[in-house]
Each structure stands twice: as C-alpha cells, then as structure tokens.
Amino acid sequence: MAISELEWKATKKRYGHKCFLCTTTEESLGDLDKAHLKGRSEGETQYVPLCPNCHGRFDKGLLTKTEQKKLGFATEHEYRRAMPSRNRQHDSLICG
Ligand SMILES: [Zn+2]
Numbered sequence: 001m002a003i004s005e006l007e008w009k010a011t012k013k014r015y016g017h018k019c020f021l022c023t024t025t026e027e028s029l030g031d032l033d034k035a036h037l038k039g040r041s042e043g044e045t046q047y048v049p050l051c052p053n054c055h056g057r058f059d060k061g062l063l064t065k066t067e068q069k070k071l072g073f074a075t076e077h078e079y080r081r082a083m084p085s086r087n088r089q090h091d092s093l094i095c096g
Pocket of ligand 1: 019020021022023024050051052053054055
C-alpha cells in the first residue's frame with residue numbers, strides 16, 4: 001500500500017529531508033528514496049527516507065547492527081521480517 005505524495009512530503013519533513021541512516025541531505029541527492037518497512041504487526045507499513053545507497057543496502061540485508069537499531073529493529077530477526085519479501089524468501093532458503 002503506497003502513501004500519497006502529501007504524506008510522503010510530510011514524512012520527509014519529519015526526518016529533516018535527510019537520509020535517515022547516513023544523513024545525506026535531499027538537496028545534495030536531488031531526491032530521497034522511499035524505503036518501505038513492514039511494521040511489527042501484519043498489514044502495518046512505515047516509510048522512511050533513505051538515500052539510494054542506504055536503501056540498496058537495506059534491501060539486500062546489508063545494514064549494520066547499529067543501523068538496524070536506528071530503524072527500530074531490536075533484533076536481526078525483526079530486520080529480516082521487514083525486508084522486501086523476495087529477499088526474505090532468499091534468506092529463508094539459505095537458512096533452510
Ligand atoms: Zn544514506
């Protein structure tokens with residue numbers, strides 16, 4: 001479920017128009033990526049502005065523990081759950 005342009009603008013404003021993880025400014029990037037996090041409960045969604053670099057690392061599951069904590073994931077498991085499902089499937093294949 002996508003959010004409206006208005007909601008996204010409000011979200012970016014709340015985060016100071018910066019990448020949430022590395023604080024690269026929207027101004028220097030041109031635009032920020034809309035990172036889609038799955039919420040803790042089913043059907044809940046959350047959007048966080050990230051630069052393309054951090055967004056790519058997030059999607060690939062490459063965030064550091066510190067970065068995971070910053071995004072509100074208490075455990076590696078929570079982070080895995082919030083990742084895009086294609087990667088989670090990949091992950092569960094690896095884990096058996
Ligand atoms: Zn970043």
